[in-house]
Amino acid sequence: MKISGNTISGYNQEVFKEHERSLAYLAGTIPNTEALIRRLVEFQVAIPSWALGTGGTRFARFSGGGEPRNLEEKIEDIGLLHALNRSSGAISLHIPWDIPGDAMAIKALAAEHGLRFDAMNSNTFQDQPGQEHSYKFGSLQHVDKKTRRQAVDHNIEVIRHGVELGSDSLTVWLSDGSCFPGQLNFREAFQNTLEGLKEIYAALPAHWKLFVEYKAFEPNFYSTTVGDWGQSLLYANKLGPKAYTLVDLGHHLPNANIEQIVALLLMEGKLGGFHFNDSKYGDDDLTVGSIKPYQLFLIFNELVDGMDTRGMDHRRDLGWMIDASHNVKDPLEDLLQSVEAIMLSYAQALFIDRKSLREAQQGNDVVSAQEILQNAFRTDLRPLVAEARLRMGGALQPLAVYRKEKVRKQLIGERGLKTVATGL
Numbered sequence: 001m002k003i004s005g006n007t008i009s010g011y012n013q014e015v016f017k018e019h020e021r022s023l024a025y026l027a028g029t030i031p032n033t034e035a036l037i038r039r040l041v042e043f044q045v046a047i048p049s050w051a052l053g054t055g056g057t058r059f060a061r062f063s064g065g066g067e068p069r070n071l072e073e074k075i076e077d078i079g080l081l082h083a084l085n086r087s088s089g090a091i092s093l094h095i096p097w098d099i100p101g102d103a104m105a106i107k108a109l110a111a112e113h114g115l116r117f118d119a120m121n122s123n124t125f126q127d128q129p130g131q132e133h134s135y136k137f138g139s140l141q142h143v144d145k146k147t148r149r150q151a152v153d154h155n156i157e158v159i160r161h162g163v164e165l166g167s168d169s170l171t172v173w174l175s176d177g178s179c180f181p182g183q184l185n186f187r188e189a190f191q192n193t194l195e196g197l198k199e200i201y202a203a204l205p206a207h208w209k210l211f212v213e214y215k216a217f218e219p220n221f222y223s224t225t226v227g228d229w230g231q232s233l234l235y236a237n238k239l240g241p242k243a244y245t246l247v248d249l250g251h252h253l254p255n256a257n258i259e260q261i262v263a264l265l266l267m268e269g270k271l272g273g274f275h276f277n278d279s280k281y282g283d284d285d286l287t288v289g290s291i292k293p294y295q296l297f298l299i300f301n302e303l304v305d306g307m308d309t310r311g312m313d314h315r316r317d318l319g320w321m322i323d324a325s326h327n328v329k330d331p332l333e334d335l336l337q338s339v340e341a342i343m344l345s346y347a348q349a350l351f352i353d354r355k356s357l358r359e360a361q362q363g364n365d366v367v368s369a370q371e372i373l374q375n376a377f378r379t380d381l382r383p384l385v386a387e388a389r390l391r392m393g394g395a396l397q398p399l400a401v402y403r404k405e406k407v408r409k410q411l412i413g414e415r416g417l418k419t420v421a422t423g424l
């Protein structure tokens, strides 16, 4: 299904006066609203193909109905999101869950919805039907060379699919590690993984990037071979200028200072991409900004400051993506909330009075530094985010339109109640 521009502007009319009032108030209160809106208009967040269906846990999965049954329907769902918020103009694919049958047709369909292909994702964390060598004891780290070869070849195949679709980056997340002390020789596992990554790196087209994603634990519970940002940075530095670290918010140990990690990776020119989600305990994959919105703001503060210091383009120079799983919410509603949280945090970070913050830091004025940050965090900038959407033809209130149009009911009507998205 599609939601037309006319339908959206009809709903916008209903709430336009109210929006105009709150926007005018904000414009009269804070400086440079116009510049902020322009930055928001340009900013896009990629949606992963696996976030469109109901995720499960190792205990159960409760399907919500009307889930996309194939890649075409996943693109259609992201098209719906993008029509509503105009900030979800990219899709991140997972191979082998989303192998395009006809790449040209898939590319054309995505373009029809205004979508481009963001980073490609490989999968060596599960065995596929008919696969010769098992990944039970790892992929690139594996003690058996044939298993390592198979994992390298798979990643090169993912690059090939990405080239056909016009993607320009590969994200490698490895579940490799060990569950028990003594199971693994750490140095050998590292070296094997490095050798494999080198071969994958060598297969990258000239303009491509390789993102090395890290994660502290799970599915392995004693050691992970790319377990933290230091290990990822080691790999990225050894691989070369096209290799970067990717930060997934959920992949840290509790209370890790992610904003500091981001600042240092940016300083080193080695931050490549971002996976947004939120968590209370571990890799919970909850809605962005639902648990720790202040942390998200502090991360964006470092992102904006670090990127500006290096003269980086906010839109293009980092890969921005959501990586979440939806167990109880309608996935599309969850994604609308997530994108809104990202846009709001980005707006707040742009709004920080950097000159005053710098002065406070230089003068060891801890109180003022906190006041400056919290002033930006506590100023309600939602009208600016809504105005950016409005200017691009999106909805002032995306979630309300989604509900009023009964999108999920329509999708269930089209696709059925008992559908399962590929890969879930």
Ligand SMILES: [Mn+2]
Pocket: 173, 213, 248, 275, 323
């Ligand atoms: Mn991730």
